[in-house]
Amino acid sequence: MSPFFVSAFYKIGFRRKRLSAKYTILEELIRPVVEGLGFEFWGMEYLSLGKDSVLRIFIETDDEKGIDVENCARVSRQVSSILDVEDPITGEYNLEVSSPGLDRPLFSLAQYQAYIGSIVSLRLRVPFDGRRKFKGQLMGIESEDIVIRVDQEEYLLPIDLIDKANVVPQF
Numbered sequence: 001m002s003p004f005f006v007s008a009f010y011k012i013g014f015r016r017k018r019l020s021a022k023y024t025i026l027e028e029l030i031r032p033v034v035e036g037l038g039f040e041f042w043g044m045e046y047l048s049l050g051k052d053s054v055l056r057i058f059i060e061t062d063d064e065k066g067i068d069v070e071n072c073a074r075v076s077r078q079v080s081s082i083l084d085v086e087d088p089i090t091g092e093y094n095l096e097v098s099s100p101g102l103d104r105p106l107f108s109l110a111q112y113q114a115y116i117g118s119i120v121s122l123r124l125r126v127p128f129d130g131r132r133k134f135k136g137q138l139m140g141i142e143s144e145d146i147v148i149r150v151d152q153e154e155y156l157l158p159i160d161l162i163d164k165a166n167v168v169p170q171f
Contacts, residue, residue: 022046025088026055033078034059039071042100043107046089053093055083058100067099102169109141109159116140119168122148124161135168 026046034041034057042058059075061067076097083089106112106120115138122134134157136150145156146165 022088029082029086029088030057030079033082034075037075037078039067039075043105043111045105051092053089053091054096055089055093056096056098058098058105060100072097072099103166106165106167109144112138112141112146112159112165115167119170120148121166121168122146122157122162123164124157125163126161128157128161129155 023044023046026044027041030044031041038061040060040062042060044058045054045056047054047056057075057079059067059071061071076095079097080095083095106115118138119136120138124132124134126132134148134150134155136148139147139149139154141147142156144159146159146162148155148157
């Protein structure tokens with residue numbers, strides 16, 4: 001049996017992007033718009049980069065056709081209108097709307113649960129066991145921790161410390 005590493009991290013101010021106050025406000029404005037248009041709000045990223053800031057919204061659908069450019073344009077127009085009125089982001093930013101794609105980012109425990117058995121790539125906010133990047137098979141979820149197998153070793157990584165996670169497409 002492979003060794004099982006348990007994280008000794010405790011929550012000392014490290015918070016997922018989606019739990020920040022700005023993220024919460026944005027999600028409360030955007031999610032109802034996306035869902036009102038008949039799409040699933042998959043998640044979003046807000047990258048504050050000065051004049052090059054980006055608000056990236058990921059939408060999903062059960063429709064066999066998937067997400068197309070027109071779907072993204074409709075969501076973009078509606079979200080843009082709401083953000084113009086509410087003005088939750090100071091300064092300039094670019095709004096991007098897209099499907100999560102094959103290398104879809106993972107934001108919630110439910111999304112991680114749906115991809116158990118898949119290969120995922122994770123980047124942590126702080127190093128664990130001397131590293132911040134992990135790529136391996138998603139084995140499961142324990143409480144609010146992700147179990148990933150990398151090179152025959154399993155790691156228990158707190159979801160709060162995951163900065164970015166993506167499914168790695170297998171062809």
